[in-house]
Amino acid sequence: MAYPDLAGKTRVDGLALLDEWIESGSLKRHCLSVETAMRAYAEKWGEAVEAWGMVGLIHDFDFEKHPTLDSHPVEGAPVLRERGYPEWVVDAILSHGENTGVARDTPLRKTLYAVDELSGFVSAVALVRPSKSVRDVKVSSVKKKLKDKRFAEAVDRDQIRESAKELGVDFDEHIATLIEALSNNAEELGLAGR
Secondary structure, X not given: OOOOOOOOOOHHHHHHHHHHHOOOHHHHHHHHHHHHHHHHHHHHHOOOHHHHHHHHHHOOOOOOOOOOOOOOOHHHHHHHHHOOOOHHHHHHHHHOOOOOOOOXXXXXXXXXXXXXXXXXXXXXXXXXXXXXXXXXXXXXXXXXXXXXXXXXXXXXXXXXXXXXXXXXXXXXXXXXXXXXXXXXXXXXXXXXXX
């Protein structure tokens, strides 16, 4: 299913929303990383790259103000509607939350859920490498760090694996797709290293 209609919203609008709502540089970089991963999957599968990218870009815009499971992303949905984002964008963003009642029943929604935690985890793996470059991250390095419960301990390892399974992609290939996507955009993401 294609999602070409962004109701006139552009990446500039999405970035302005992040600037207005997010102070944390790391949260902004996370949003950019998820956007990058979403664009990569859209391109890989012949989907609407700008549309998928927008969903990834703004998926956590409200997280700083509403950081709990019962408020994020639910509290942000009315803001998106008021600003004229199409309902399919709002629903896709709602679907990545745990208690929203919006099913992850489309490739777009499944992809957002599958890349959200993993993109942050891959970024964390890159930042502990001597080079601090995502280009030096290997699939095996990510899998090894996933086994280390002390590393990025807030990350839900089961969610990362299950979401890849729900997406219908091989886990190693999924990690490789994210590494490649983030590597291709390393400078903007602050992951190019020293």
